[in-house]
Amino acid sequence: MQEKTEKQVVIVDGSRLVTEAMARAGAGAFIGYPITPANLLYQYSARRMPLFLPAPDEISAVQWMSGLAATGKLPVTATSFPGFALMLESLNMAFMMELPMVIVLVQRLGPATGTATCGAQGDLALLRGMISGGHQIPVLCGADFESAWRLSAEAVHVAARLRTPVVYLTSKEEMMTKKSFDLSLLDYITAAEIPVFSGEGTYRSYEPGENGIPSFLPVGNPAWQVRLNASTHDRDGILKHSTAEALGNTMRLEEKSRRHLGGYTHYEYDSQEGAEVLVISYGVTASAAREAVSGIRESGKKVSLLVPGTILPVPDEYYDMSEKYERVVVAEENINAQYARLLFGEKLPERIRTMGAVGRMITDGEIRKEVLT
Amino acid sequence: MSNILKKEELPYCRGCGHDLIARNTASALEQMEVAPEDVIVVTDIGCHGIIDGCLNTHTVHGLHGRSVAIGAGIAMGLEERGKKIIVFIGDGGSTIGLQHILEAARLNLDMTVVVHNNMLYGMTGGQTSGLTPCGFRTTTSSEGNPWTGYDLCALAYTSGAAFTSRITGTGNISGQLREAFETAGFSLTEVIEICPSYGVKLNPGRKLREIIEGSGRLPGRWVNERDPFVIKQERKTSDLLKDLDVIRVDHDNRLAGPVSIVISGSAGEGVQHSASILAAAAVRSGCHVIQKGSYPVTVGVGFSAAEVILSPQPVIFCGTDVPDVVVVTSGDGLSHCRNRIKAMRSGWVFADRSLDLPDTGAGVAIHDFRSVGARSACLLALFRTVADTGWISPEALHRTAVESGLPARMPVDRMMEMVKT
Ligand SMILES: Cc1ncc(C[n+]2csc(CCOP(=O)(O)OP(=O)(O)O)c2C)c(N)n1
Ligand code: SF4
Numbered sequence: 115m116q117e118k119t120e121k122q123v124v125i126v127d128g129s130r131l132v133t134e135a136m137a138r139a140g141a142g143a144f145i146g147y148p149i150t151p152a153n154l155l156y157q158y159s160a161r162r163m164p165l166f167l168p169a170p171d172e173i174s175a176v177q178w179m180s181g182l183a184a185t186g187k188l189p190v191t192a193t194s195f196p197g198f199a200l201m202l203e204s205l206n207m208a209f210m211m212e213l214p215m216v217i218v219l220v221q222r223l224g225p226a227t228g229t230a231t232c233g234a235q236g237d238l239a240l241l242r243g244m245i246s247g248g249h250q251i252p253v254l255c256g257a258d259f260e261s262a263w264r265l266s267a268e269a270v271h272v273a274a275r276l277r278t279p280v281v282y283l284t285s286k287e288e289m290m291t292k293k294s295f296d297l298s299l300l301d302y303i304t305a306a307e308i309p310v311f312s313g314e315g316t317y318r319s320y321e322p323g324e325n326g327i328p329s330f331l332p333v334g335n336p337a338w339q340v341r342l343n344a345s346t347h348d349r350d351g352i353l354k355h356s357t358a359e360a361l362g363n364t365m366r367l368e369e370k371s372r373r374h375l376g377g378y379t380h381y382e383y384d385s386q387e388g389a390e391v392l393v394i395s396y397g398v399t400a401s402a403a404r405e406a407v408s409g410i411r412e413s414g415k416k417v418s419l420l421v422p423g424t425i426l427p428v429p430d431e432y433y434d435m436s437e438k439y440e441r442v443v444v445a446e447e448n449i450n451a452q453y454a455r456l457l458f459g460e461k462l463p464e465r466i467r468t469m470g471a472v473g474r475m476i477t478d479g480e481i482r483k484e485v486l487t
Numbered sequence: 488m489s490n491i492l493k494k495e496e497l498p499y500c501r502g503c504g505h506d507l508i509a510r511n512t513a514s515a516l517e518q519m520e521v522a523p524e525d526v527i528v529v530t531d532i533g534c535h536g537i538i539d540g541c542l543n544t545h546t547v548h549g550l551h552g553r554s555v556a557i558g559a560g561i562a563m564g565l566e567e568r569g570k571k572i573i574v575f576i577g578d579g580g581s582t583i584g585l586q587h588i589l590e591a592a593r594l595n596l597d598m599t600v601v602v603h604n605n606m607l608y609g610m611t612g613g614q615t616s617g618l619t620p621c622g623f624r625t626t627t628s629s630e631g632n633p634w635t636g637y638d639l640c641a642l643a644y645t646s647g648a649a650f651t652s653r654i655t656g657t658g659n660i661s662g663q664l665r666e667a668f669e670t671a672g673f674s675l676t677e678v679i680e681i682c683p684s685y686g687v688k689l690n691p692g693r694k695l696r697e698i699i700e701g702s703g704r705l706p707g708r709w710v711n712e713r714d715p716f717v718i719k720q721e722r723k724t725s726d727l728l729k730d731l732d733v734i735r736v737d738h739d740n741r742l743a744g745p746v747s748i749v750i751s752g753s754a755g756e757g758v759q760h761s762a763s764i765l766a767a768a769a770v771r772s773g774c775h776v777i778q779k780g781s782y783p784v785t786v787g788v789g790f791s792a793a794e795v796i797l798s799p800q801p802v803i804f805c806g807t808d809v810p811d812v813v814v815v816t817s818g819d820g821l822s823h824c825r826n827r828i829k830a831m832r833s834g835w836v837f838a839d840r841s842l843d844l845p846d847t848g849a850g851v852a853i854h855d856f857r858s859v860g861a862r863s864a865c866l867l868a869l870f871r872t873v874a875d876t877g878w879i880s881p882e883a884l885h886r887t888a889v890e891s892g893l894p895a896r897m898p899v900d901r902m903m904e905m906v907k908t
């Protein structure tokens with residue numbers, strides 16, 4: 115933690131904080147294609163990132179990022195659903211090749227082009243299913259400026275540590291609305307380092323090592339041959355149809371993000387002794403939930419709040435917490451209870467209440483009402 | 488035994504043109520005395536792409552059509568010069584990923600693309616591609632392809648490739664490939680070759696040379712004298728937080744709770760800037776502030792609106808349906824917020840005298856805001872707003888405006904005088 119110095123109040127938007135946080139966390143390049151509401155990240159990155167390259171489209175963006183990652187850089191980008199959709203196949207490639215990168219997904223109202231200037235939380239279901247085979251990439255999500263700062267930097271760290279694409283999930287209002295904010299509240303950020311091959315023994319590009327994560331060497335290095343492969347491959351990185359070694363590699367990818375989940379489980383759990391209702395909310399809606407919870411407590415009623423920062427994979431802790439309550443209210447800015455269903459199943463049990471909105475933000479008043487009925 | 492090729496036997500069907508390209512690539516590199524560890528071969532998806540396991544170089548095997556783009560990323564990322572990035576792609580891959588070729592050529596990245604043009608999609612069963620010549624038979628055009636193929640070399644050349652060539656895939660082509668590999672900058676060599684399994688079977692008796700001549704896509708070489716793109720490693724960057732003005736509290740506010748002010752005017756009339764001054768003035772008066780802009784995608788015309796929430800305590804933002812104050816300074820601005828004004832049951836509307844306001848439950852204050860000029864009307868209206876509501880002092884607004892360097896562009900002192908009297 116940074117020493118708490120005197121107040122430094124500024125007026126700032128989330129895009130600026132997230133760009134700066136990722137740069138401090140070691141992001142070495144921003145490759146992007148402009149799209150509202152991710153434009154500010156693009157613009158700030160042009161000034162901030164050691165390397166900034168304008169790609170001609172989002173497929174190129176993730177491909178260039180992958181090439182950069184293959185040489186040892188930590189690339190980041192920012193987009194919204196239409197661009198993210200174009201990136202999907204390439205993100206599967208980066209996942210399979212085990213290349214670190216961060217995609218800031220700034221949600222806006224869909225389907226399709228929807229409304230560029232209207233926020234939403236509608237892309238979670240897509241994120242859960244985005245990798246063919248159902249494998250999981252880590253998805254982190256801040257809920258206010260402080261956690262956006264912390265978790266966007268953490269996204270860069272997780273990407274480097276696990277050698278994987280990571281999504282930092284946010285939405286229009288969080289990235290574009292300016293607020294007065296005290297910069298002295300921000301944590302100190304360290305730069306991430308990609309775990310590099312120690313030099314002992316023989317290097318094989320996909321030899322998992324004890325922690326299930328292959329150590330890295332850049333392509334073009336003079337010591338060892340590097341082979342990256344997006345097709346089913348063995349530990350050498352050579353295409354194999356369905357040998358035990360190659361399928362083992364694919365199964366290791368399934369394990370990887372879960373196995374290390376403890377190392378990047380982030381949430382805010384504000385529990386109140388004797389509370390019977392737990393409110394779960396993330397991202398832009400979490401601020402309204404927080405406000406609702408403090409209002410409810412002021413009126414003498416009890417309520418607890420869980421704000422997940424690690425959205426996916428779902429940490430077990432969320433279930434342990436939820437089980438303690440008679441009723442759980444999940445508030446998110448979509449109309450199909452995406453996170454609620456992801457957590458508790460398609461057919462939601464009676465005790466799980468959901469609330470959503472489309473084309474507007476959920477208010478603290480609405481959450482309060484739902485909790486108190 | 489080759490030092491680039493790991494195996495004598497390559498995985499292609501007998502007589503496949505891809506085999507010739509792989510062997511000649513290896514011998515070209517050997518002639519150039521390039522070590523395998525200095526070579527990165529990027530392969531596309533297609534028959535030509537199954538070569539990885541036979542190479543002693545670094546190998547990258549990605550997606551169909553995207554090999555040039557990931558190769559471009561590698562070219563951008565490699566800090567050490569002298570590495571050879573060689574992309575193997577098919578005719579199919581080079582049309583699905585055409586943009587990537589044009590872009591790498593335009594940027595003149597230091598890499599070579601070897602197009603294995605066997606005039607059809609080999610791997611998926613011999614279908615027609617975008618480079619299939621007119622009249623050539625494939626499994627999907629038994630009468631012969633009715634269309635002409637792209638002139639890929641012309642596309643690469645006109646996009647800026649330092650070196651482009653089209654060659655016939657027979658005999659010893661190592662010298663021709665070497666010319667591409669030795670180019671500093673982007674080079675593309677299209678090798679026209681034939682797939683025995685589909686191309687030969689479906690076009691019996693046709694000779695490669697005759698097909699090439701009939702296609703109009705003749706062998707040749709095209710050169711653009713250009714320096715390769717080199718990424719600046721020591722780029723100057725600036726800490727985004729250091730750019731921000733730290734605001735110290737030196738005034739009071741008289742707010743009991745949060746209030747929202749909607750400012751609605753015309754593009755180019757300083758709406759967003761004025762909102763920023765109001766927000767900063769509120770912060771120096773000890774308020775918490777949220778500021779949000781909205782404008783049509785065509786930022787230069789139509790309305791421009793901002794919403795500023797001032798609060799004595801920290802606030803969350805849930806969007807303002809019914810604001811406490813609407814400041815409206817132009818016709819565009821009024822059209823944008825007419826419904827919100829109608830919906831108001833209390834609060835205030837500060838409007839320019841030229842505007843025809845709808846019925847509203849809010850108090851209405853009409854002034855000649857535009858008398859100070861269109862670009863200053865919005866700030867004057869905010870002076871009036873703070874003076875009349877008393878939420879923050881006009882002095883705080885004035886000082887913020889002066890410190891932001893505005894007097895050079897706007898009559899800030901006069902505005903202050905106007906609201907005092
Ligand atoms: C996005 C995508 N679409 C389709 C395919 C299926 N596919 C694999 S290879 C190929 C065509 C290969 O043709 P070409 O690039 O000419 O290579 P060749 O097999 O002829 O060497 C296609 C369509 C794919 N892998 N990915
Ligand atoms: S199918 Fe055609 S292109 Fe593929 S390996 Fe066989 S001959 Fe070559």
Ligand SMILES: [Mg+2]
Pocket residue numbers: 533577578579603604605606607608609
């Ligand atoms: Mg082909």
